Amino acid sequence: MRHGWLMVREGMYTVGLQYTRRDLYELLDVPKAEQGGDWLNGYHRHRNDYYVFCNVGMPGRTGHDYPNRWDGEKLIWHGKNRSNFEQQAIRNLVSGDYRVFVFYRDEDRAPFTFAGIGHAVPHRDSEFPVRIDWVFGSDEIAGAPVFTDEYAVGAQYTEGQRVQVLVNRYERDRNAREKCIRHHGVICCVCGFDFGERFGELGRGFIHVHHIVPVSEIGESYEVDPIKDLIPLCPNCHAMIHRRNPPLSVDELKVLM
Incomplete structure (x- = not known):
């Protein structure tokens, strides 16, 4: 199991972490005789839950190439x-x-990333x-929230009221965030804080992802490079970078520390 982009527990799994089918067999205590079969064919019912496994942007081992x-x-997703x-x-x-536990991958033979309960x-x-x-x-299907950990300059929040956060498609590109984490890891690039080391299982895999190019400056034709344009920061350093508009650079914040 590997680090993911966001630490949220749904059942016994963590959103953003990677799992092999063998991991799931062990976690669920699946008998040897019940392993394989439908577990390998896209979706499987285990007791009162369903498990969906899908490839994104690549064909499956059977040769089918669905536009997931x-x-x-x-x-x-396509069945x-x-x-x-x-x-x-x-x-x-x-x-x-x-409950439907959804897992996906975008590399052949790679472990599956847990997307959440779908x-x-x-x-x-x-x-x-x-x-x-x-x-x-x-549970509000039409209004499912978009997770964002990028700070909006000048944003106002009122306690006790529902807040609608509007972000563009670049900020909520899950694949870009995941590739950033794969390359840079989950340790803050400014202060070196590691949530997993400090808080154990609770903190494992948690980190913010910062846009080096401010989201407000990204044009419609801009393609984010997950390695060059995104960087992992702890929430404290992330907040400090956005104390100034335009934001501080990572190097500037390191000097301040």
Whole structure:
């Protein structure tokens, strides 16, 4: 299991951390005789939960290349070849009666990253295979929140009121954030703070991701380089960088420390 981009516990799994199927067998105490099978075929029912495994941006080992992709924080997903909404497994996935643990990967033979417990938005006008959009983090499907840890200059927040945070698509690109973490790790690049070392399991994998180029300056044609444009910072250093507008550079903040 490896570090991910955000430390949120959903059941026994952590959003953003990576798991192999063997990890899941051990965590769930799956008997040897029940391993494999549907666990390897995209979606599997285990007791009263479902487990969805998908490739994003690449074909599967069977040669099928479904257009699975991230659209902001929404995962656009397609079922097995010739799947339809009359099939019992698909009906169960969209019923809301089961927890659906969604895992994805964008590299062949890599472990799967846990996306979270998915809420299904079915596209019943789709033919074969079925299309379901998975949203995460809210029971309010249409208004599922977008997680952001980038500071908005001049933002105002009122305690006790719901706040709508508007961010552009670059900031909520989950793949870019994950690639940043893979390259730079989860230790603050200014002060060296490691949440996992300090807080153990609770802090493992937690870190903010800072845009070196301010989000407000990114144009529609700009493509974020996860390694050059994003950098992991602890919340304290992240807040200090944004105490000035335009923000301090990482090197400037290091000098202040």
